[in-house]
Amino acid sequence: MADRPLRVVVAKAGLDGHDRGAKVIARALRDAGMEVIYTGLFQTPEQIVQTAIQEDADGIGLSILSGAHMTLFPLIVEQLKAQGADDIVFFGGGTIPPDDVVALKAAGVKAIFTPGAPLQDIIDFVNAECGKKART
Amino acid sequence: MCPQVDFDTIVHDFDARTQRGLARAISLAESGRAAPLIARVYPQVGRAMTIGLTGPPGVGKSTLSSALVRKARTLGKSVGVISVDPSSPFSHGALLGDRIRLTEHFVDADVFIRSMASRGHLGGLAGATADAVTLMDAYGLDVILIETVGVGQSEIEIAELAQTTLVALQPGSGDSVQVLKAGIMEIADIFIINKADHPMANQLRREIRSMMEILQFSGWVPEVVSTQATTGVGIDELWVAIEKHIAWLKTTGKMHEKRQEAFEHQVRQLALGNIAVRLEDRVKAESHGASDPYAAAERVLATFNVSL
Ligand SMILES: Nc1nc2c(ncn2[C@@H]2O[C@H](COP(=O)(O)OP(=O)(O)O)[C@@H](O)[C@H]2O)c(=O)[nH]1
Ligand SMILES: [Mg+2]
Numbered sequence: 001m002a003d004r005p006l007r008v009v010v011a012k013a014g015l016d017g018h019d020r021g022a023k024v025i026a027r028a029l030r031d032a033g034m035e036v037i038y039t040g041l042f043q044t045p046e047q048i049v050q051t052a053i054q055e056d057a058d059g060i061g062l063s064i065l066s067g068a069h070m071t072l073f074p075l076i077v078e079q080l081k082a083q084g085a086d087d088i089v090f091f092g093g094g095t096i097p098p099d100d101v102v103a104l105k106a107a108g109v110k111a112i113f114t115p116g117a118p119l120q121d122i123i124d125f126v127n128a129e130c131g132k133k134a135r136t
Numbered sequence: 137m138c139p140q141v142d143f144d145t146i147v148h149d150f151d152a153r154t155q156r157g158l159a160r161a162i163s164l165a166e167s168g169r170a171a172p173l174i175a176r177v178y179p180q181v182g183r184a185m186t187i188g189l190t191g192p193p194g195v196g197k198s199t200l201s202s203a204l205v206r207k208a209r210t211l212g213k214s215v216g217v218i219s220v221d222p223s224s225p226f227s228h229g230a231l232l233g234d235r236i237r238l239t240e241h242f243v244d245a246d247v248f249i250r251s252m253a254s255r256g257h258l259g260g261l262a263g264a265t266a267d268a269v270t271l272m273d274a275y276g277l278d279v280i281l282i283e284t285v286g287v288g289q290s291e292i293e294i295a296e297l298a299q300t301t302l303v304a305l306q307p308g309s310g311d312s313v314q315v316l317k318a319g320i321m322e323i324a325d326i327f328i329i330n331k332a333d334h335p336m337a338n339q340l341r342r343e344i345r346s347m348m349e350i351l352q353f354s355g356w357v358p359e360v361v362s363t364q365a366t367t368g369v370g371i372d373e374l375w376v377a378i379e380k381h382i383a384w385l386k387t388t389g390k391m392h393e394k395r396q397e398a399f400e401h402q403v404r405q406l407a408l409g410n411i412a413v414r415l416e417d418r419v420k421a422e423s424h425g426a427s428d429p430y431a432a433a434e435r436v437l438a439t440f441n442v443s444l
Contacts (some may be wrong), residue, residue: 004167005228005253030229035253040236046241051235054248056159085156 006034006130008059011048012041013072021093021115022063028119029061029126045075052080052088058130059089061122069096069104077108089129093117147173150275152329155248158275162250165267173268177274182395184216184273187378190260190284190291190320191413195306196330197283198237199365204442205241206368207375208279214246218270219283220262223253230254234283248277260284260291263409266402271298296401299394300381302374304328305344308336313343323348324358332362332370356384 010026012019019041026036037055039048052060064072073092080086086108093113096104103114111125141160149157150173155203164170187204189197195248201217208215219234230253232327241247250268256261261284272280282298284291295301303324329337359377363370385391420434426432430444 004163005230005255012227026231030224030231031227033227033229035223035230035232035251037235037251038231039242040232040233040239043239044243046150047239050155050242051249053155054250055232056156056163083156 006059006126007037007055007057008034008058008061008126008130009037009039009048009052009055010061010063011039011043011051012063013043013045015078019063021065022061025061025063025093025119025122028123030126032123032127034126045072045079047049047081049077049079049085053083053085057088059091059126060091061126062092064092064094064096066094069094070100073104073109074107089126091125091129093122137375143169143172147176153275155245158248158271159250161271161384162252162264162268165264165271166252166255166262168264169192169272170264170267171340174270178270181270181273184269184277184279184280185213185378185382186269186273186282186298186300187281188201188294188301189304190294190301190323191286191304191328191330192306192309193286195309196365197286198234200302200304200328200330200363200374201281201283201367202238202240203363203365204279204281204375205238205247205350207371209241209244209246213278214276215241215248216269216275216277216279216280217241217247217249217267217283218252218268218272219249220252220254220260220265220285222285222287223255225256231267248272248275254285260286261293261297263405266398266405276431292319292323293401296398299376299385299391300325302326302328302378304330305340306331307334307340321351325356326374326377327358327360328374329360329362330365332364337362355370355388355390356381378389 010022010027012022026038030036037057039051050061076090080088080090089110091111092109096112096114104112110129113122145351146157146160146164150161159171160171189201191197198219205215205217221230221232223230232251232253234251235249238249252262252265254262269280284294301323302413303320305327307329329340341360361370361374361377363374385394411414418439424433
């Protein structure tokens, strides 16, 4: 068992102004006992990765609806590597076509949740993947 | 599998002044495992300027923090921000949202922001906030801002920790008088009337003035500063007031006193936390089948070699 609550950054990148999905996830993870750091809209990859480092996050969940996922997700993977922080579990959600999901996973995104994914699946994923990291 | 981060790695990264090192050191403190690191860095701390910020939800604490960070950065100072939000007593989870107001500072290498969940600690701070301040100070940050939970009720612990305590109030909110009554009045070194473009700002100023007359401050008399955190109006004046207070602490010798009190406060917290756990075990054991509360209390105390 982890000796502390898991810490997860929930971020919203890009230029679309819809953060309803991100807020729903943030609340669900909180209700599952996690400490959720919410950063608000329009974050750049650098901002998201710096946040995760300073907050000592176990995971980053990124919500994208704008269609810019094929650029933004890989940029964050790259940033995490550059900062030596690729042990932080990076996952995402949004309206992402199946082919892109495959490509993004190959690029280092641990999981992609598309609309309709049960919240419990996301919670279970974060507990399993980030929990591994937090166990001491 | 993700690699484990051991104590030595964290200390090494902390000594190398990496943000990851500081971040993980704060997590160690949150897990109650930072004692050896605190012991090592403690002789070097006391250099940072520490500013506490309290006030009701929505008054603009986080926005004020962001404006103060901007001000400190123009003066070339590095800044740490600690924002405390409540943990749910049921799920133990927390939604930490103060960063929303601080985004402009996220990629500034000389600004380090840490959100803390209260994790059951009462009084407006987290149990590990004092350690987080110590670690940020030792790391070399010049200014440390601490935003309390801000539910208004008796969040006076911040005054034990920070050199200067700012109490922010909002005109026309009605709850300002409640806040003043809740005992927060007494801890203010500086009152901030935020959202000062509000038509009722002058009335709030009068309310604060008359409360101050009742309390009859001796020594330092709190300054009252009007600000608009979103536009930056009044932030220069606020900074001047903070520096004036710090100078007053130094010239009167109060700074030394305050440091001693803060030290004692943390010792008390650490000891109480430990004793509370031991006590709880004994209370459960001795209450079972006891004839009356006094008899049980005597038996509890006997295990600590004392009596009623
Ligand atoms: N009009 C106005 N709004 C402000 C001012 N300062 C903060 N706000 C707004 O008040 C709201 C709450 O601010 P926040 O900093 O999150 O408050 P906190 O809960 O005390 O940390 C936000 O929408 C801010 O934009 C101000 O000086 N004037
Ligand atoms: Mg706030």
